[in-house]
Amino acid sequence: MKELNLGKEKVGKLLLNFAIPCVISMLVASLYNIVDQIYIGHIQDIGVFCNAATNVVYPLTLIALAICLLIGDGSASLYSLSLGEGKKDKANKSIGNGIVMQIISLTILTIISLLFKNQILNLFGVTNESYKYAYDYLSVIVLGFPVYMFGQGLNSAIRADGSPKYAMFATTIGAIANIILDPIFIFTLNQGIKGAAVATVIGEAMTAILTIYYILFKSKTFKITKESLKLDKNIVKKISNLGIASLITQLAIVIIIAVANNLVKYLNDPYYGDTIPLAVIGIVMKVFGIVVSICIGISLGGQPIVGYNVGSGNFDRVKETLKDILLSCSIVGIVATIIFEFFSDFIIVIFGNSDNAAYVNYARLCFRIYLGGIFLTCLVKSITIFLQSCGESKESTLLSLSRDVLFFVPAIMLFGLLFGVVGMLYSALIADILSAILAYYLLHKQMLKLSASNVKDIYLNEENINYDKPNKHVVIAISREYGSGGRYVGKLLAQDLHIKLYDKEIIKLLVETGNFSENFVENSEETKTMIGGNEYNVADKLFLAESKIIKKVANEDSCIIIGRCADYILKDRKDIYKIFLYSDIDSETKRVIKYYKVNRKNAYEEVINTNKERAKYYYNYTGNNWHDFNNYDLVLNVDKFGIEKAADIIKSIIEKNNNL
Numbered sequence: 001m002k003e004l005n006l007g008k009e010k011v012g013k014l015l016l017n018f019a020i021p022c023v024i025s026m027l028v029a030s031l032y033n034i035v036d037q038i039y040i041g042h043i044q045d046i047g048v049f050c051n052a053a054t055n056v057v058y059p060l061t062l063i064a065l066a067i068c069l070l071i072g073d074g075s076a077s078l079y080s081l082s083l084g085e086g087k088k089d090k091a092n093k094s095i096g097n098g099i100v101m102q103i104i105s106l107t108i109l110t111i112i113s114l115l116f117k118n119q120i121l122n123l124f125g126v127t128n129e130s131y132k133y134a135y136d137y138l139s140v141i142v143l144g145f146p147v148y149m150f151g152q153g154l155n156s157a158i159r160a161d162g163s164p165k166y167a168m169f170a171t172t173i174g175a176i177a178n179i180i181l182d183p184i185f186i187f188t189l190n191q192g193i194k195g196a197a198v199a200t201v202i203g204e205a206m207t208a209i210l211t212i213y214y215i216l217f218k219s220k221t222f223k224i225t226k227e228s229l230k231l232d233k234n235i236v237k238k239i240s241n242l243g244i245a246s247l248i249t250q251l252a253i254v255i256i257i258a259v260a261n262n263l264v265k266y267l268n269d270p271y272y273g274d275t276i277p278l279a280v281i282g283i284v285m286k287v288f289g290i291v292v293s294i295c296i297g298i299s300l301g302g303q304p305i306v307g308y309n310v311g312s313g314n315f316d317r318v319k320e321t322l323k324d325i326l327l328s329c330s331i332v333g334i335v336a337t338i339i340f341e342f343f344s345d346f347i348i349v350i351f352g353n354s355d356n357a358a359y360v361n362y363a364r365l366c367f368r369i370y371l372g373g374i375f376l377t378c379l380v381k382s383i384t385i386f387l388q389s390c391g392e393s394k395e396s397t398l399l400s401l402s403r404d405v406l407f408f409v410p411a412i413m414l415f416g417l418l419f420g421v422v423g424m425l426y427s428a429l430i431a432d433i434l435s436a437i438l439a440y441y442l443l444h445k446q447m448l449k450l451s452a453s454n455v456k457d458i459y460l461n462e463e464n465i466n467y468d469k470p471n472k473h474v475v476i477a478i479s480r481e482y483g484s485g486g487r488y489v490g491k492l493l494a495q496d497l498h499i500k501l502y503d504k505e506i507i508k509l510l511v512e513t514g515n516f517s518e519n520f521v522e523n524s525e526e527t528k529t530m531i532g533g534n535e536y537n538v539a540d541k542l543f544l545a546e547s548k549i550i551k552k553v554a555n556e557d558s559c560i561i562i563g564r565c566a567d568y569i570l571k572d573r574k575d576i577y578k579i580f581l582y583s584d585i586d587s588e589t590k591r592v593i594k595y596y597k598v599n600r601k602n603a604y605e606e607v608i609n610t611n612k613e614r615a616k617y618y619y620n621y622t623g624n625n626w627h628d629f630n631n632y633d634l635v636l637n638v639d640k641f642g643i644e645k646a647a648d649i650i651k652s653i654i655e656k657n658n659n660l
């Protein structure tokens with residue numbers, strides 16, 4: 001199949017090619033959350049209690065998923081990094097350690113869940129009427145956590161190994177098995193809600209078997225050995241750091257459900273009671289999840305298109321992609337709104353209990369009010385992923401958490417306490433409106449940023465420097481605070497020592513590989529740009545490519561390398577000098593204003609934020625504190641000596657040690 005050109009192919013065609021598999025994957029994942037509720041809702045006389053029960057247990061399964069994604073995504077990302085660095089043993093250990101971490105974590109969660117069933121059910125809002133069914137469902141589902149770990153937690157490792165279709169196949173087989181087995185165990189074998197749980201566990205086990213088979217026999221680039229399974233403190237720490245974003249996302253959903261369930265139980269409406277709202281809200285939230293998963297799939301499909309064209313500076317294509325994404329998600333939102341507002345009864349019938357007047361009435365209200373802002377939700381989710389695609393991880397995280405936690409949780413508590421179980425339904429609509437306003441603001445800000453011309457560093461003026469070789473091979477890695485003058489110190493040092501300077505030159509070398517555009521590299525460096533939960537992320541690819549170039553130029557000639565974690569990448573070399581240059585915040589601000597032409601009002605904040613980003617970037621790829629002076633051979637306050645003198649000091653030390 002011919003590779004699609006992200007910079008030239010029609011945006012609509014690209015979006016279609018990338019979005020369809022993403023949407024399918026998201027929908028398959030959503031099936032696990034809703035199939036049980038469809039079947040058990042039709043159990044005679046107790047369907048509503050069983051649906052309430054699954055809603056109570058659902059947060060616990062999300063916690064298990066959060067652990068799976070924390071370790072699975074983290075180990076897969078570390079595996080990719082290690083493999084790119086040429087460290088095969090470390091790559092194998094990242095997968096092996098991930099497996100052991102999953103086993104330990106899920107075993108502990110299983111034991112805790114079995115020992116504290118009652119406490120867990122009460123924590124997530126179980127009612128007296130649904131208690132027995134929740135207890136039965138929990139008892140079986142928990143036993144499936146270990147196989148759930150292999151099926152979900154190691155799926156990302158398969159993707160990282162370059163087999164996304166196999167990963168999707170393994171997940172899909174489990175979902176299909178669950179759909180087929182549910183009616184058999186629930187009705188034919190008369191196992192009720194326990195049967196639904198058994199069917200789910202069997203489906204998860206099938207996915208796990210396919211996953212384990214791949215790990216042991218079909219993996220392309222990694223191999224599980226006894227050595228790789230031995231836990232390494234540094235690798236465990238790195239895996240945890242890389243997977244933390246996935247954990248936070250899932251735990252936010254747990255908080256929402258726990259708050260809603262307990263509020264319903266506390267209010268115990270005189271007409272609806274507590275079990276009916278508990279069951280209905282659980283169903284509606286999972287239907288909501290299906291609609292949102294379609295929009296997330298579309299938006300994830302647009303990520304590589306947006307990322308590439310942001311990097312290449314082709315903002316017209318970025319705008320066109322955004323327009324197509326928003327249009328597609330708007331259509332999904334409009335169709336969903338029409339269905340929920342005018343045809344909700346058809347959905348209610350699917351989940352059973354249609355002969356219960358109170359249940360049907362509350363379900364109608366829930367679909368029409370609680371999901372009344374689904375159109376806005378679709379747009380907010382798509383804008384969230386768009387911001388993520390542009391490298392704005394902070395803004396993306398803020399927008400995601402604002403809707404799900406910051407706005408929703410206070411609103412549902414306030415409206416619930418003031419207006420009861422019907423009034424609490426308006427909280428979702430309020431959260432959608434507020435998050436849509438925030439989304440518009442952040443999107444407008446981002447589009448202005450993309451359109452603005454990049455400020456060029458005056459220090460980057462390249463002059464013809466005499467790069468005669470020194471007597472001995474020397475590599476100097478300079479880390480520097482923003483505005484400290486570190487780039488200019490490096491330039492002076494290169495002139496005096498007659499060795500090459502690599503800063504923007506590395507960008508040129510990256511561009512020459514044909515894998516990155518110049519603007520893309522400049523916009524992406526020293527930021528963490530996530531694209532999709534289980535896929536490679538752009539920043540990792542860029543870091544790996546830069547690492548190879550840094551090692552190559554260091555091997556070829558004496559040189560000075562500015563930033564890019566060169567001190568860590570080349571830490572095993574004996575001929576390296578690791579330098580850190582810093583300055584007073586006021587001096588850095590003045591330099592930024594003078595040389596970068598940054599607005600005086602924003603300069604101070606830009607210095608602080610840029611240094612924070614550099615510190616995060618350094619920690620992400622080294623596991624070390626950027627400002628820990630133990631990482632360096634020489635640390636200088638540029639203000640103390642001045643730029644020229646700082647260069648002289650470094651030069652004299654290197655000349656003395658190397659007889660240059």
